[in-house]
Amino acid sequence: MTSNxxxxxxxxxxxxxxxxxxxxxxxxxxxxNPGWLFKFELTDTxxxxxxxxxxxxxxHQLEEGHDWVVLKREGTSIKGACGPLKLDAxxxxxxxxxxxxxxxxxxERSLSAQN
Incomplete structure (x- = not known):
């Protein structure tokens, strides 16, 4: 299995x-705070x-600690943030x-092919 x-x-x-x-x-x-920020643009995909x-x-990301991951859709992007050791997660x-x-x-493709 490939790494993330x-x-x-x-x-x-x-x-x-x-x-x-x-x-x-x-x-x-x-x-x-410390940690990582992630953004992936989904437009035209x-x-x-x-x-x-x-x-x-x-x-929670605003509290003390490093064990957190948040990922959500915002507009046409997926945005995330995480603790400093949670980028892989x-x-x-x-x-x-x-x-x-x-x-x-x-x-969907399988159902379309059957019809």
């Missing part, structure tokens, strides 16, 4: 079509039409959401 970071790299590349990557993409940055995740795990939650959307898309 390897998966993210391959997922990003799969969306690059010569145009999308010039206006959209994703960012990973650090924040000062098949994922844009799907409701995003609403995930809040561990300690945050990427795993994003990966899981994309996997669920991919499964729904595959199910």
């Amino acid at each position: 970071l390897e998966w993210l790299q391959k997922f990003y590349l799969s969306l690059c079509d010569g145009e999308w990557e010039h206006g959209y993409g994703f960012t990973i940055d650090n924040c000062d 098949v994922y844009e039409q799907f409701a995003g995740p609403e995930i809040s795990l561990g300690e 945050l990427l795993g939650e994003f990966r899981g959401w994309i996997g669920n959307v991919d499964a729904a898309l595959e199910s």
